[in-house]
Amino acid sequence: MSNAQRSPFTAAITIFALLFLFLPLAVVVLFSFHNTGALSFPFTGFSLRWYREVFGSFEFQQAAKNSAYVALSVAGVTLVLGTLASYGLARTTSRFRGPLALLFFLPITLPGLFLGIALVVFFSRLQFTFSLKTVVVAHIVYVFPYFILLARGALERLDPALEEAAADLGASPLKVFRRVTLPQIWPILVGASCLSFALSFDEFIITFFVIGSNNTLPLVIWSRLRRTVDPSIATISTLLLAVSLTLWVIAFFLTIRSERRRARALEPLLGEVT
Amino acid sequence: MSRNEESPLRLEDVTHRFGRVTALDAVSLGIEDGELVTLLGPSGCGKTTLLRIIAGFMRPTEGRVVLQGRDVTRVPPHKRPVNMVFQRSTLFPHLDVFENVAFGLRIAGAPRDEVRRRVEEALALVRLDGYGPRRSHELSGGQMQRVALARALVNRPRVLLLDEPLSALDLKIRLEMEAELRRVHRETGATFVYVTHDQREALALSDRIVVLDQGRVEQVGAPADIYRAPASPFAARFVGDANVIPVDVVRADGGRATVSIAGRELAVPCADGTSAGSAWLVLRPEVVRLATGDGGAVRGVVLDLAFRGAGYSYRVDVGGLSEPLKAEMPAELGPPFAIGSEVAVTWDTSACGLLPRDGS
Numbered sequence: 001m002s003n004a005q006r007s008p009f010t011a012a013i014t015i016f017a018l019l020f021l022f023l024p025l026a027v028v029v030l031f032s033f034h035n036t037g038a039l040s041f042p043f044t045g046f047s048l049r050w051y052r053e054v055f056g057s058f059e060f061q062q063a064a065k066n067s068a069y070v071a072l073s074v075a076g077v078t079l080v081l082g083t084l085a086s087y088g089l090a091r092t093t094s095r096f097r098g099p100l101a102l103l104f105f106l107p108i109t110l111p112g113l114f115l116g117i118a119l120v121v122f123f124s125r126l127q128f129t130f131s132l133k134t135v136v137v138a139h140i141v142y143v144f145p146y147f148i149l150l151a152r153g154a155l156e157r158l159d160p161a162l163e164e165a166a167a168d169l170g171a172s173p174l175k176v177f178r179r180v181t182l183p184q185i186w187p188i189l190v191g192a193s194c195l196s197f198a199l200s201f202d203e204f205i206i207t208f209f210v211i212g213s214n215n216t217l218p219l220v221i222w223s224r225l226r227r228t229v230d231p232s233i234a235t236i237s238t239l240l241l242a243v244s245l246t247l248w249v250i251a252f253f254l255t256i257r258s259e260r261r262r263a264r265a266l267e268p269l270l271g272e273v274t
Numbered sequence: 275m276s277r278n279e280e281s282p283l284r285l286e287d288v289t290h291r292f293g294r295v296t297a298l299d300a301v302s303l304g305i306e307d308g309e310l311v312t313l314l315g316p317s318g319c320g321k322t323t324l325l326r327i328i329a330g331f332m333r334p335t336e337g338r339v340v341l342q343g344r345d346v347t348r349v350p351p352h353k354r355p356v357n358m359v360f361q362r363s364t365l366f367p368h369l370d371v372f373e374n375v376a377f378g379l380r381i382a383g384a385p386r387d388e389v390r391r392r393v394e395e396a397l398a399l400v401r402l403d404g405y406g407p408r409r410s411h412e413l414s415g416g417q418m419q420r421v422a423l424a425r426a427l428v429n430r431p432r433v434l435l436l437d438e439p440l441s442a443l444d445l446k447i448r449l450e451m452e453a454e455l456r457r458v459h460r461e462t463g464a465t466f467v468y469v470t471h472d473q474r475e476a477l478a479l480s481d482r483i484v485v486l487d488q489g490r491v492e493q494v495g496a497p498a499d500i501y502r503a504p505a506s507p508f509a510a511r512f513v514g515d516a517n518v519i520p521v522d523v524v525r526a527d528g529g530r531a532t533v534s535i536a537g538r539e540l541a542v543p544c545a546d547g548t549s550a551g552s553a554w555l556v557l558r559p560e561v562v563r564l565a566t567g568d569g570g571a572v573r574g575v576v577l578d579l580a581f582r583g584a585g586y587s588y589r590v591d592v593g594g595l596s597e598p599l600k601a602e603m604p605a606e607l608g609p610p611f612a613i614g615s616e617v618a619v620t621w622d623t624s625a626c627g628l629l630p631r632d633g634s
Contacts, residue, residue: 165364169378
């Protein structure tokens with residue numbers, strides 16, 4: 001079979017698949033601007049009333065503050081710990097390097113439900129009170145592997161000869177990291193940190209287990225869904241989507257930018273290097 | 275101890291093992307002030323390992339590295355007064371050319387105007403005046419290595435280490451850079467330790483060559499001495515691509531030996547103390563001459579012919595020899611001999627050398 005053939009059939013399938021993926025998204029965004037209380041067609045007109053309603057509600061304000069607090073803490077702590085961990089993993093010559101890296105990645109394969117239950121048990125045993133702080137810890141466990149995945153890749157692609165050259169020119173290990181390593185990988189680290197923020201910001205399952213009596217935005221949506229169905233749910237969802245999307249786009253451009261720069265720097269010697 | 279009496283770099287019985295593999299086997303070497311020494315050998319001979327040990331990136335399993343009378347074997351690289359030019363470009367991509375060259379001075383905390391002055395001097399030395407604001411991706415491969423050279427020399431290292439700095443460059447640029455390196459070496463009077471696998475480069479650049487094979491020093495000497503009088507079959511083959519032919523010494527006395535080669539007896543010069551038995555005959559390709567007609571020391575058949583511009587290089591199958599004989603003939607000696615043609619092979623016997631051969 002030719003793989004370059006364009007048939008109307010494949011085009012139709014592609015369009016259908018894209019509609020299937022993005023239509024629900026579009027519907028949610030559309031209804032967040034609805035001028036009536038209905039969350040279903042017919043769409044009767046645009047209005048910002050649900051945004052006014054949501055921004056005016058104390059429940060939303062509190063949850064937004066909580067979500068921001070959690071996501072910022074997670075992004076910050078992960079940035080520092082994740083950078084140290086991935087630098088260690090990328091540069092160690094220990095024979096436990098492989099197993100160690102695997103341990104760091106493993107949580108990525110765990111279902112959220114499992115992680116949630118495990119953390120509930122863990123926190124209960126230690127007699128922690130469930131609060132936003134336990135959520136922060138839980139989310140760090142959840143996003144850490146993603147951060148390592150990105151940061152370690154970037155560090156391993158970084159030519160270790162650059163660090164050797166810096167050491168050779170008199171830079172102590174700390175100065176090598178600050179003046180040579182960090183300036184080259186910070187976009188990736190910040191990008192990975194943005195991703196951590198986004199992952200934490202709309203996380204629901206694990207949060208649900210360990211949050212206690214507080215609320216974050218995904219939990220507000222969930223609790224509102226159980227009470228009434230009105231476009232305020234669509235509104236909060238749209239806001240979540242906007243924040244996540246923005247951070248993903250930032251993360252994407254930060255990582256792409258630094259990859260391009262690296263490729264450009266190698267150009268004149270590429271091909272001749274063995 | 276006075277500075278002048280101390281050689282800038284001394285290696286004492288440096289041995290390095292990777293697991294069971296011995297990369298360096300008791301290498302001892304003294305380097306004089308202002309010398310350009312080449313570590314020459316095939317890949318895997320340990321030359322790069324040795325350079326990395328001098329730089330401090332590796333610690334030898336045994337032995338000592340002494341810089342200016344000070345044992346630095348256990349001193350980390352950032353505290354050693356040596357600088358290195360690497361094989362690949364290691365310019366910092368986030369810094370421009372000026373800041374790349376200034377890196378070592380800034381780390382050392384040099385005052386601002388001294389940094390400016392010395393960086394400009396260094397860039398002028400490698401003929402890159404005015405390139406300060408450029409980024410590394412705006413430079414050619416040759417320019418990158420010049421910047422790397424300036425970046426190392428600006429710190430006025432006791433010893434400058436160069437790890438095959440030209441091997442990633444095109445031949446034309448490489449020849450230009452060789453000339454530049456010779457000039458920079460003359461102008462700075464610095465001590466250079468240069469690693470290469472390219473014997474032509476080593477012959478062209480060095481005050482002294484250290485021939486390394488399988489982690490051992492095979493020979494140390496001036497390029498012309500190593501070329502003229504190789505100390506081992508390896509050195510003879512690696513430097514100048516000589517024919518190394520197993521022969522039997524029939525008798526030897528008074529600096530001349532009679533050897534038997536391919537069924538013929540020839541008189542060749544030899545060292546005092548040479549005795550009858552097995553030996554290697556070292557024969558440079560450029561002293562071998564081919565001719566038509568009868569006669570000649572031995573006879574052979576042309577196997578291969580390559581035009582080299584200034585002349586022709588041949589491989590000739592000689593009956594009784596296990597390997598084809600290599601010959602280089604200038605073009606002005608006449609048209610080349612065709613492949614398959616039968617030729618008489620002669621050479622200037624005074625340009626031959628004899629080396630002892632074990633296991634006779």
